[in-house]
Amino acid sequence: MTLNSARIAFALWLAAGAWAQTNVGRISGTVLDPSGAAVPGASVLVMNQDTELSWKASSDARGFYVVTNLPPGTYSVTVEAPGFKKFVRSGNVLVADGRITVDATLQVGDAVETVQVTEVVGETVNTVSGEISRVVDSEQVQDLALNGRNYMQLVTLIPGAALLNDDQLALTTSLSTTGQAINGNRPNTSNVTVDGSFNLDAGSNGSQINNIGVDFIREVQVQTSSFSAEYGRQSGASVNVVTRSGGNQFHGGLFEFVRNEKLDARSFFSPERPSLRFNNFGWSLGGPLIRSKLFFFGGQEWKLIRRYTDVARRTLPTRAERAGDFSVRPGGSLNYPGTSQPIPNRNAAPLITPDGKAIAQVYERMERYAVSYMDTPTGNNAIYQMPNPFDARQDLLRLDYKFNDRHNLFWRYTHDDYDVKDPFGTFVVSQLPTVPGNRVRPAYSLQLTHTWVATPRLVNEAKGNAGWHSQRVFLIGQDWKREPYGFQFPQLFAGGGYYPDGIPDVSVSGFSSFRGPTYYVSTSTDISFRDVLTYIRGAHTLKAGFQATRNRKDANGRPPLTGNVTFNPSGNTRTTGNAFADALLGNFRTYVETEYDPLGMFRFSQYDAFVTDQWRIARQFSVEIGMRFQAILPAYAVGNNLANFVPALYDPAKEVTLTSSGLIVPGSGFIYNGLIRAGDGVPKDQLGRIPDGNSPKVLSVPAGAPRGLYKSSYPLAPRFSFAWAPFKNSRTAVRGGFGLFYDRNDLTGIVQGGLPMPPFAESLQYENGNIINPTGGSPTARGAFDTIRPMDPEMKAPYSMNYSLSIQRQLPAGLFLETAYIGNQGRHFMRQPDINQPAFSVLRQNQDLPAAQRKVTNALRPYKGYSQILMRLADANSNYNALQVYLTRRKGRVTMTAAYTWAKTLTDASSNSEASEEPFSRRFNYGPASFDRRHVFVSTFNLKAPTPFKSFALSRAVLGGWELSGIARAQTGPYSSVSANTDIGTRRADYIGGDVKLPAGERTVNRYFNTAAFAAPPPSRRGNTGAGIIEGPGLQLFDFSIRKQFRIREGKTLRFQGDMFNAFNGANLRGLSTNVSSRDFGALTASGPGRNVQLGLRINF
Template identity: 50%
Template sequence: MDPIGLYCLTGRSPRSLRKESQLNVGGEHMSRKPNLAVLTALVCLALAGSALYAQTSFGRISGSVTDPTGAAVPGATIKIINTETQTARTVETDSNGLYAVTNLPVGPYTLEATQKGFQTKQLTGITVIADGRLTADFKLAVGDISQTVEVTAQSGEALNTTSGDLSRVIETKQVENLALNGGNYVELMTLVPGAVVTNPDQFSVTTSLSATNQNINGNRSDSQNLTVDGAFNLVAGSNGSLMNNVNSNFIQEVKIQSSNAGAEYGRTAGVAFNIVTKNGTNQFHGSTFETFRNDKLDARNFFSVQKTKLRYNDFGYTIGGPIKKDKLFFFWGQEWKRLRQNANPSRVTVPSTAMLNGDFSSVAQIFFPGTKNPIPGNNIASLMTPDGKAIAGVFKGQEKLASAFTDANVANNAILQPDNPLNYRQHLVRIDYHINDKHSLYGRWVSDRNSLVDPFGTFSGANLPTTPTLRGRPGESFLLAETWLVSPSIVNEFRINASWASQNIPPYGDTWQRATYGFQFPYVFPAGTGNFRNGIPDVSVSGYANFKGPSFALHSPSTDSQVADSISWIHSPHIVKAGFVMIRDRVDQNGRSSYTGNLTFNSSGNTNTTGNSLADALLGNFRTYSEASADPMGFFRFSQPGAYIQDSWRVNRKLSLDFGVRWEWLQPWYTQANNMANFVPALYNPAQAVTVTSAGTVVPGSGNLYNGLIRAGDGIPSSEVGRVPGSTSSLFGSIPAGAPRGFFQAQNMFSPRFGFAYAATSKTVIRGGYGMFFARPQGNMIFSQLNVPPILLLSQFENGNLANPGGAAGVTAVNGNITAINPNVVNGYSEQMSLGVQRELPKGIFAEVSYVGNLGRHLLRQPNINQIDFALNAANAALPSAQRAANATLVPYKGYSNITQYNSDSTSNYNALQVYLNKRKGNIFFTAGYTYSKALGDSSGQGDNPENYLDRHYNYGPLSFDRRHAFIGTYVWSLPRLGTANPIVRTAFGAWQLNGVIRLQTGQYYTVTGNTSIGGRRADYVGGDVLVSGSAQTINNWVNRAAFANAPDNRFGNAPVGNVEAPGLQTYNLSVSKNFQIKEKFRLRYQADFFNAFNIANFTGLNTNLASAAFGTLPTAYPPRNIQMQLKLTF
């Protein structure tokens, strides 16, 4: 490939190198058009190859033409005219009187059928939707061709008589009228049956850009495929963060393909969620808008002592119209967000001031470390070390930040709500160009910038805001598409797009610095590197909130590029579509290793314990200490070609079949520099195992400390040596190379697709289908392989003191925790199926009842394969504290701590009854969906680390996103205009609109755990009701403690997975709006949105750890009622 074509595919940014809304006017359905790019994309289009991704923003119309007797009328001319742009397509019916038109841009159309000897017939008011298949049948009357009969279609829902996939469309009316919290479009994905919301705080997406607050039809949240005009809109590494959070004022409509989609859909195993941006027309249209929120209008969070600060302004404008009528059109929009708020209340447990000063008189007797000699008065003030005082200083600083603090040794005694400000800007431009009758072009560019102070640290997982971050994340996306009408029966679509996010998340302020608190402990790697080496360590004290230093800071510019080509061939009664796609991803990311140190303090297993974990911390006596030597940089790359073919066969007027197959070559991510390593159990030689002392250190000269490791590829290429520190060292040379560059083999994957639709009557359709969908490997799976020797050294020590965490001079530590990838990993997949009945009911109501199934196979999980044998661990724990051996002596792979290895042996099973009602015409527009489902499996996500990794069935049960019952309803109700009232009354009280979203879900399932002498484990269920009953059940007493007990040391606990159900979710979002006409062309719209309108407290975070004083409590609540107001002027 030429250099520019290669540039396009590698995706280097200039800076860094339908709902089957069929409309049945006589029968079927429809869809819409694409957007602009910049000079770079234009050059790429001209000089690159041809190939992109099949998330279509077009639709098709098909149908039949018959005479008054029902006989076919061959050779009839069908003209399809877009009424907004006046672009037109013309086809003729075949010998069976059938016609089809593909690749129609989204929008309103008029259809006209003519034939000699018959009157001309027009169908008006037809709307094509994204990926929609509209059926429009004509019955011609005998007469003069110059006579025209016009029939106006009734917009709204229609029976789907041509496909068996399960899909929904969120129409413009819903996008414009329903209350979207923070204007975040991802919320639209949750308005369909099968959707489960795991975090209802949609406003948080404004700052987090998270796309993982929901699960659809039993799929994992990182398996979703979000696109804008068909272009991928997620950051490639995680598949869980938005590239661009497109403003709802820029959106035309939304298509959700939730199950058994056609062969053109791929890339991920989950839902395909595509938004279509607005385009210009022959008329100038525009708007300016301002959205306003203020905490003075809001309710107080249930756990807050005062209202959470909130000042929010979202303002901007749009304009679109013709550059040249009937030929060239534009749409342009800009948006700004200014947010000044506190973070959501975090209810945490912190030590009392007395304890932080060394006074432990309020707790059980503590002892001099490693003895049974009691400390007089339980006071250790005189024994506290400088680093212990520094840890106390961190906690004291957090107590000062707390909005509420109970200075006592009780659970959940502090509430933290630090500042969380955001500045944001976005602009979008789209150009549509109808070149001639055979060629049309569109391009689209989206760009946004955000600057966010995240007090808890983005991606840190910290409970305390010790290390705030300043998240700067520009996101760009370019798309260019060309449609070529090769002949009336052949249409080709070529598309190319590139998107990138230049993400940089450094620490902010000074609360993350060692000097702020006086930390003095020496580093194990005094010559180690890392951008924020002067930062505090990560600290976890058993029983209290943890805090993090700055080593998690992220630098991660990422790019996603796609090139695709598809061709549609109409060969009645078949419509055959085939295509090819090439995806290229690029992420340059640091390892985020613990180079400032990672400390755990836990009296369990600590040979130097006082009997109290916090007292241990103040004396500097850690259970474990680990430290990394550097923060390496990875230069990750990924390529994924794919192809598909699908035949849509209209067997007869009642039966339609879809057959297809998709091919994808799924290969792992790799680094250009091959600077990764992997632990492979088959390469571990027990004869070369190191000898580990009872203290957990390695006997010098014994065995091979890096036993079982292998480096990626053929070693570091000579051109990359400068980017990999230490690559010429003897250590690098001592560890063999030769593993696959991504540590497992690429695979050719073929996924069949089938669907059918059978029109049993004119008002009843039976539909169903099956499809296999492969889950591509995510970048997060391999990014941590940077942090494996020899690329990075990570030492771990047990039962030492912070004054000298590495112990005596010359002591060799075991390797710290590492990740690994099983060389036999295969790509996971889901088998999706559905069978349902769709029925047209009176008054424009349509109902659909479906069975929906989803079988997940070969899904990823990440168990610790270096777990200590259960019996051995129990025997060691039974010894007196001073006689216990360190864990490092007991693990099967000596010389290593935890080894969490990705395996592809997880399964899931989803079975659901889904009921869907909708009414899309008249003054009342509504949708209602109910789902009864079970989502069962042995792993809820690829990072799950089970207690017993050798028996995955031990972990089988309800998944973390299993919600047995879920209801979602939306409505848009136009109230009477009061046309006979006087002008003042009519203006003030007439023509209001009432809109809303109702969401009801049952609760999440939790598993009860407890602490034993060998650590935290599954508890025993001893009988009785698991939940407290009646009025005794409160948020501080939700679970019946008497039904559970700690399991004995000689076996695993028998408490079932997920046998405790947390409270459900109830949210009622309500909005009222009214349009005021200002002269002829201007209209002012006022809208007030009430999120959680009835201020229902939805509790979350159920504590099910028997060892915790907070067992059975619900410490947090989702947001209370918030009010948002908007003014929008349109013309």
């Protein structure tokens, strides 16, 4: 353990305790006599059947009792009262934050007599609150076929969850939590916890700190709507993973699961089955250290995956084109730069520059890595599928200790090690494998919880949690270096960061791009402390709590230090008419280079408080009322090395003058016009770490912006829910609720926006020049600043308004049905439009001028001296309306769940980074969200086959112990907009008539929709199509698992398991091309993984 780890651990042990999410539940009920009258003063004993720990209560004047703060488990409830027989009901399964009702109708008789009710209770009607929540129980966790053995797949089994990525193995290796969208919320708004403690990297809110192994999980709980004021760090669903604990009996196991491509099928576009070696093995053990007092559970797991990347179809210039001969490419012209004079024989070989030859050499080198290459001037003429190995290890240890009837302690330690090698780079991804990276990510979490039962009616819970990781990405190999290729162009800024000898990023229109090297560091630590007090007074269960969170995130900006070059004939006054010929001659459309790669040491604090009242107004009617307060303080940089662009501070009288080629006229205006620095300057103790932190150029920019660039928020979030049981048998409940849920924006905005910002890190952009001399011959000439991403200083905290109305019904044969209307309104979510985009009319007028008179785009922008200004605005809205139906059976030989969702999610921005052709019109962008799936059906089943001829040992051995389980999924596809390339950029296409959808019998891989219904718009206006007009293909997946259990001896079993993912090898086509100008317009260009087979062996005792 590192020194930093030790410090955090020591701080936790000293802490008074805290709590991020509740991990306990309650059992309540009413004690009645045979006539239905209340029995006051009855003694109630609730006992955990695994640990034999017990809790006591008594019924009040209305016969009502409640026992709170119970850990998940299976419980028995014993009720005794003078003059009545003892009542015992066992098999009551309580989940994390569960609220189950166990009513007791006592029979007149001697107290020594017992009325025993023993059953495995399935899902029960919730008559206590109106929250919408689901639980994936331990049987599903252990028995379902999980691709990659990743628990996040379980989150997709509930109503309202749309699967966004069917490559579950890729989600496993990436640690992502954004493979699904729940109830119309953005994928990165879910709050993921382990045993109630935060388990996300706050940088993206979409990556886990620890990916808990499925063999260490008791259950997964997902709260989706109208839940208690006790929760609220994020605005979306709350996903809580509950780890297993020890009991009074020793239980453990050894397991290994393997996969090999020889058992698999190829995907639709793959020429052959990709190589795969998957080994997942480990052990677990739990039991008592001191019987009925101290319990432990621990285990280790390894995942060793030797796989290949998905098939990547890329476009390379032909070998002749790399030598300058374009005669083989049909159509088009090849002219001398900036003229209409044709180059003889379309052969530019005599004009190739040393740097153009170097670019050709990169493509030459990249051809060698292709699985197949066709030397033809066609798209997608190269196919790549490269090794993508992944190694992971996890250690977990949990202790549960009961000091006495009043004090309990829970402690958990988790450690993960991840090592992933990606041939196309990590986070900064290249289309060609020039920058293979090695992602190394050790991660830890510690949790300590203390429960104090001061009296049977007053309980205090305190929890402390810390989760942290230290992530680095290192380059592999030498393909990222300049020297082997022969690059000669000089860099604008000396140094070049961590990789000064790296190649530039190169993007050639019509061909696959490649990236140069980028250093990556990202560490994260999240510490939270919370105390919750529960007080029972009559029919009221009152809760109040406080939480303090401290987060630290260190990350660098990762700008293009070695240069970023774009070759595109559109708007290029020096073009030959062919983008790759421009590259050979070095005539770029844009060239960008950044001075420094700044490091930001980001910190933020957040304070939350809540109060709730669970009020049982009548025996059949309950409400829960609550209020949550949040102090959301923006993240700031310790060194104050952040800056922001504020339009209100931009002074037109100080604007710079640009030439028609986009260069700033020396001495004209103030180049930092509109910028403001964070805080009151760089602290003295940080000057050695921040380049030029006290230089004249930095000090020329005024200070005084908030340290986090925008204001803090202090919202109040009311919550209300009710539950009404209209019939006395409590088998039916009508439930509803409403609540406000506020979100904390991820740190990506400030890392990518406020950090790589002038004056601390200048990134200059030049247009229409030659790579050997980007500044046009004047060493003092400056281009405009490259893309900046400022924050709106008036940014508000995003929030969603959740509301629901549902009916639950307990059906015969152990079935449970819930039908619900779920609604969600999102407000103030982030988007990033380009507020410096020239008006359409300005672009049109400029393009209509003779070529020699046209200005470059940067000379036309309203804020002079800047290129794109992708302003992070919190003004995006969304709405979600859904019918959700849920049917489940959780007891018996056949158990199942079935979830159907009919929903619509509309928004004007689907993600924080979404820009738009029309930045100032949210109506123009309003349409189906990118994660909208109108119809989603998912079902699970588990069948335990009976043993025929049980009296025969051979029959028991061969025919007994068979089980079959599976997951069936069908959902409609995503929505896309149709675009077209024009002489002033990419715009929406025109709809020109006809049915957009093709009949099912006419759809093909190459023409999925009616392409004849669209055309490029005329030059005079924007296209008339709306957002999300095309619905893509849906998804059908069937995963099965078959198991055979052999009994070795009493208490010991051997289980063989065979899993099939995508068992019927469905194509699951995707990658719909929706650009009218593309040669693939209307085609499906990618597919999901083919059938995979997994074999497993487990010894349990």
